[in-house]
Structure formats: structure tokens, C-alpha cells
Amino acid sequence: MKLLLAPMEGLTDPIMREVLTHVGDFDWCVTEFIRVTDSLLPEHVYDTYCPELKTGGKTAAGTPVHVQFLGNNPDMLAANAVRAVELGAPAIDLNFGCPAKTVNRHRGGSVLLDEPDVVHMLVKAVRDAVPHHVPVSAKMRLGYMDRHFMLDNAHAIEDAGASWVTVHARTKADGYTPPAFWDQLAPIREALKINVIANGEIWNNQDAKQCLLESGCQDLMLGRGAVTTPDLTLCIRQNTDTALLKWQDLLGLQIRFLNGKFKKEMNMVGRYKQWLGMMSKHYPEAKLLWDQVKRIKEVQPMIEQLHIQAQNFEVK
Missing domain, CATH: 3.20.20.70 (Aldolase class I)
Structure with a gap:
């Protein structure tokens, strides 16, 4: 296939x-x-x-x-x-x-x-x-x-x-x-x-x-x-209905996304928010994260917030 x-x-x-x-x-x-x-x-x-x-x-x-x-x-x-x-x-x-x-x-x-x-x-x-x-x-x-x-x-x-x-x-x-x-x-x-x-x-x-x-x-x-x-x-x-990647795994992927190159920083943040909104349909953690980052307009503060999220999972 x-x-x-x-x-x-x-x-x-x-x-x-x-x-x-x-x-x-x-x-x-x-x-x-x-x-x-x-x-x-x-x-x-x-x-x-x-x-x-x-x-x-x-x-x-x-x-x-x-x-x-x-x-x-x-x-x-x-x-x-x-x-x-x-x-x-x-x-x-x-x-x-x-x-x-x-x-x-x-x-x-x-x-x-x-x-x-x-x-x-x-x-x-x-x-x-x-x-x-x-x-x-x-x-x-x-x-x-x-x-x-x-x-x-x-x-x-x-x-x-x-x-x-x-x-x-x-x-x-x-x-x-x-x-x-x-x-x-x-x-x-x-x-x-x-x-x-x-x-x-x-x-x-x-x-x-x-x-x-x-x-x-x-x-x-x-x-x-x-x-x-x-x-x-x-x-x-693998013919499974169970997610193989946990949310903490996807946080690293999101940081990778935000570190990518784009024309304008506002576009980069907007694109990320679009993606986060889509992932919220499948991951409840994405909905919670959205409430925390929806007012962020710059890339670096967004990345910092994702690192905090990742560290919280490590503590747990």
C-alpha cells in the first residue's frame, strides 16, 4: 500500500x-x-x-x-x-x-x-x-x-x-x-x-x-x-486504532515546525495556530494548549511555551 x-x-x-x-x-x-x-x-x-x-x-x-x-x-x-x-x-x-x-x-x-x-x-x-x-x-x-x-x-x-x-x-x-x-x-x-x-x-x-x-x-x-x-x-x-505518538512526542514536532523558515514571523505563528487548532480535534491536550498560547504573536515566546509543556510531561 x-x-x-x-x-x-x-x-x-x-x-x-x-x-x-x-x-x-x-x-x-x-x-x-x-x-x-x-x-x-x-x-x-x-x-x-x-x-x-x-x-x-x-x-x-x-x-x-x-x-x-x-x-x-x-x-x-x-x-x-x-x-x-x-x-x-x-x-x-x-x-x-x-x-x-x-x-x-x-x-x-x-x-x-x-x-x-x-x-x-x-x-x-x-x-x-x-x-x-x-x-x-x-x-x-x-x-x-x-x-x-x-x-x-x-x-x-x-x-x-x-x-x-x-x-x-x-x-x-x-x-x-x-x-x-x-x-x-x-x-x-x-x-x-x-x-x-x-x-x-x-x-x-x-x-x-x-x-x-x-x-x-x-x-x-x-x-x-x-x-x-x-x-x-x-x-x-500497523493496522491500529490506537495513537502511536503521545502528545509529549508531538510537542517536539511542533517546536521543529516553529523553528522552520517562513517569510514573516506573524505568518509562522498563524500557521502554527492553524495546525494546533486542527490537532485539537484529536488531542485534548491541544485544546488546553490553545488556551495558553492563543494570544502569543511571536515565534520565540511560542517555542518557550512548548518547552515548558514538554518539561511538565518530563516531571510527571
Whole structure:
């Protein structure tokens, strides 16, 4: 079974990828989408979205990082994919799943699922442009407002030469509201010869098993569940519903996160609070910590508070 870290805008950025692959067991992860319009992007854009390109296309833990693009211009998607590969990207992924209104309004992401011919054209343009040994894949939803073109899009991606397709088991209209319709992945898997990777609403080991059962897929892409529960991959691989990492173990991971590099200190603290809020869904200790740090606005006082928390566990 392959377990993959999903691309999530504003969430699985380089710092989050670094800490989650440090503690988790991912086969690969995917960058937040890089928006492509009508130009070849400068190298500093790649440095921002995928600094791992300077370390062999892998995180510090050795996990490969695939570069994801979003756009509707086949020539520019192809040119930027070639640039990413030249810079060290081990694989290219194309985004046909983003449900954001702004992205869709500019004819990007999931809105293209109403145009299977365009999906095919974009994937083929990238596949034809990058070296044969570099995998090209795509991520899609079941559809835009409905599932009418579900199989058409899956076939379009396969026929364009993609190595695999990841499917989020909801339409754009479904958003992120439960449930994910894992059973709808079965007809896609049965229709294609390439691998179909399941994604959507996998929060724990039980969800993972149920998703595999209903979809018939062998591999899973984990998103918010992996951020909320950093040891989720370990629990799935060891088939356990009991957390393998205790809260005191995760405090060190949080300090590692805060010691990462980011543009602005306020952004760093805000990102950490976002993560802490997500972890509070699974760890009661995170809720208690939130009350103690919610007014902190600087990195160093935040780190000091986490060290105090860690020392309290040592005393106990």
C-alpha cells in the first residue's frame, strides 16, 4: 500500500511537509498547486513552493516531493513542467480538483471537469513535453457540479498518458462536507488500466480500511487527517486504532515546525495556530494548549511555551 501526503493550499507547505514526513511514513508528497497562466515562471517561484528541488526533490526525511501545477494553458503548463523537471522535480501532477471559487472563476481546478477534452489536452501536453522517465499524474474530483463526466475525465487522463490518477471522492459541489463517496471510485478503478488512488475524508485507520473496501483501491492519499493526526500513516500501516505518538512526542514536532523558515514571523505563528487548532480535534491536550498560547504573536515566546509543556510531561 502506498500512502501519500495530499497537496492542500495554505496547509501542506514546505514546513508542514518537512515535519509530517519526519514523523510519518509517506511514499511521496505533492506541493501546493503552482498557478500557471501565460508565462514561464521564474526560479524563485519554485524555490518558494518547492525548496526541496535543491535537495534532490526530497524532504529532509528523504520523501520525494512531486510538483503540482494548475492552469488551462497547455503550452505554458508544458513549459513550466519541463522547467520543474530541469530543477529536480521527480514527478509532475496536474490539479483538476481545486474547488475554490476564485480558481474556478479563472477556469482552473475542478471547473475543467466539465470539459474532458480540455483535461485530456492539458495532460497530454505535459506528458509529451517532459522526459519519458518522469511520471505525470493528475488529481481530480468526481465532477464539478455533478458526476456526469466522471468516467470521461478519468479516461481522458489515462488516454493522455498519465501514470496514475488520484480521485477525491466528492464533486466540487460537495465541497468538503461529509461523507466522501468512496464507492464511486470503484467504477473508475474498474474502467482504467492505470492506478487509481483514493482520497477524501480519511481521518483514522478505520476510515482507511473502509475506503479501501468500498473503492477497491490499493493506495491512499491523506489530507487533513494526516495534519490533524501526524502518526496516521503509522497507524494505517500497523493496522491500529490506537495513537502511536503521545502528545509529549508531538510537542517536539511542533517546536521543529516553529523553528522552520517562513517569510514573516506573524505568518509562522498563524500557521502554527492553524495546525494546533486542527490537532485539537484529536488531542485534548491541544485544546488546553490553545488556551495558553492563543494570544502569543511571536515565534520565540511560542517555542518557550512548548518547552515548558514538554518539561511538565518530563516531571510527571
